[in-house]
Amino acid sequence: MQRERLDELLLQRLGLPGRGWTTTTRCAHLGLVGAGLVLVTAVALGSPPFLALGEHAGFVALLVGLRFWAGLNPIVIRRAGIANETILEGGVLVLALAALGPGPGTALWLASSLALELVQRHYLSIALLNTALRTFPGVAAAGLQVAVTAGGWPTSRADRSAVVGLTVGAAYGLVESILSDLASRWISGQLGAPVRWSSLGLAALVGAGLGVLAGLALWMSPPVEAAIVLALPLVLVARLVRVTVERADGQQSNWILLNAITRLASAEELVEVERVVLQAATALAPACTVDITTEPPLRNRRKLWLPLSSPGQPTAPLDHSHAAETRWLRATLRTYDVSLPCHEREALSALAAAGHAATDRITERNDMHWLARHDALTGLLNRNGYWQLAFDELPDGMPAGALLIDLDRFKTVNDVFGHAVGDEVLLAAAEALRAVLPSDAAAARWGGDEFVVHVTGDAAVARLEQLGHEVIVAVEDAAAELIPRGMVSASVGYATTEDGTRVDAVELLQRADQSMYSAKRAGRATVRGHRL
Known part of the structure; x- marks a missing residue:
């Protein structure tokens, strides 16, 4: 209930983009940690770095555009399914820190990271987590830039730009990838999974390369032109990595699909x-x-x-x-x-x-x-199913018995009420048979209004006559729910064998059929039997 109220507050009253606060408890916890890191960073920076961004509005707008392009065109470099666009952001960060300085550059990175997450309509906890996962490496990269430039090495400005770009780009790509991987593992409960070092190395390598390009572009050109120069290799690298990854993933996916389709066939x-x-x-x-x-x-x-x-x-x-x-x-x-x-x-x-x-x-x-x-109307066995059961599946030499049930005056039901009601009566009779027959008995609709029951075993054969009377009562009660009582009854004939008597299933059914006609001649709604 508390989460529902928070979602309502965020979505309806505050109008924030996204679909609520969080998806899981672990995401919520990391979101709170991310919110704390973002708040601490913003307080530590203070307002001057954010105000200084207005002095470079054109350059800031261009950097934000590049940042958004990189963020909205992610590249999957890990089979874990994590979209890692930070390998393209390293060069943008180098330009921001080198041209604006550590403070304003970090402020720009913080603001653009949060804006990017909100534009993507992430859950708010995830947006705060992703913002922290990009801001913290940005702060680390800014500190590394200050450390490298303060050392006075190398002496050449071009070399210094290349070294700063290389270290800052590589550090940002590596740190962000490690933190993202750890967060993803913790959320999914897979902290013990093996680390994909090749993926982390690829993120650091591409980040270093773009960082060097950004540093040299800024050394050769003014900031705005340097950002434009960086955009071309950014697009080329994105395209190259995307095509390479998609080709490799496509080949692996095709092999998995081909193997699965073969097995499914x-x-x-x-x-x-x-x-x-x-x-x-x-x-x-x-x-x-x-x-x-x-x-x-x-x-x-x-x-x-x-x-x-x-x-x-x-x-x-x-x-x-x-x-x-x-x-x-x-x-x-x-x-x-x-x-x-x-x-x-x-x-x-x-x-x-x-x-x-x-x-x-x-x-x-x-x-x-x-x-x-099976019979399509009642779901009982049909003739083919009955004979297959009687000849192929029932043990030979055991005492066996057959019941033949005929619904009396069923044709009158069809003539008076129609065939639809007649079908309902047949369904009711089938249900009545299921209710009174033992679990090991086999029931079949023989055709029209006739049903056959096959039983085996001493106990079942001994009470076959009693079972016939129970069938008569059950069928009459079931039919009475649809038509006037007494309009339909059941005549039952049975035939049984003794233990060790080998009688053909056809002969057994013929004797049961003769007994059923004896029951009809005796006035219907009664039971007659024959022992072989």
Whole structure:
């Protein structure tokens, strides 16, 4: 409740951009730490550095434009899914510190970092955290610049500009990458994961290169022209790194997708499809936790829902083995980013489409197999299913029995009330059979208004006649809820064998059929039997 009130205050009353305060408790804690660091930095700087920015309005506007371009065009250099635009910001920071000085340069960096986060509509806690993650390395870089220039080495101004640019750019890229990686690990609960030293080295290397370019550009040209000169290599580096990373990620994603599609094409069960999809999705989107759910999609930039099955009705009203709910592949970001990277979203969409096709294929096959053995109206076995059960699946030599049930005067129900009501009576009769039959009995709709029940075992065979009377009562009670009582009844005939008696299932059913007609001749709604 407190978080909901805070979100309402931030969004509705204060009108701040974003979608509330935080997503998780850990994000909230780091957001408070970030807010404290930003506040301490702003108080330490004081107002003069911020006021001094107005004296260089054109240069400041150009730097802010470059900063926003770098921030809004991130480059993913880690498979953890963290968008690290700081490798492009190192050169901009060098220009700001060298041209404006440590104080105003840091003030500009603080203000532009906060503005960039708010423009991106991050959660407020995440915006404060990201601002601190960029401000603290900026302060460290400013201190390093002061230390390098105060030493008086090297003596040449050009060399000094190059050294300052190299150290400041490399330090900013490395420190920011380390802090971002630690924050991401802590938020996602993966502090023990191995460190990607190559990624950190790449951030430091690119930051150093851009820093050197910025320092030399500022040595050769006035600040405004230096910013323009820096923009060209900034764009070129961004394009080069983006193409390289996208190509490498694309090749890896294609291999994962090809392997998953191959396995999905040979999958025989829905459980196997879900297992393959989850394994591939985890590899395609390491920045996310993935699961399969039936919950409906929600509007949330940190979550992605992709359908794995189509909504539909079960094959029959009583077939509970075919779920009608749509199943979704759900990906939830573990990091503090607010949206899934585009290439990972596309890869997950392709994987979900392949999983959807495999699910439809298996579901269609299961439906055809089910319809081959079951009655589509009642969900009971049909003749084919009954014979397969009687000949192939029931043990031979055990005592067995067969019940044949015929609904009396059922044709009158169709003539008086219509076939729709007749179908409802058949459904009610099937439900009544399920309610009174033992769990190991096999029930089938033989055709029209006739039903067959097959039982095995001494106990079931011994009480077959009693079971027939229970069926009569249950069917009449079920039909009475739809039509006048007594309009439909049930005539039951049964046949049983003794232990060790080998009787063909066809002969057993024929004897039960003869007994059923004996029950009809005896006045209907009664039971007659025959023992072989």
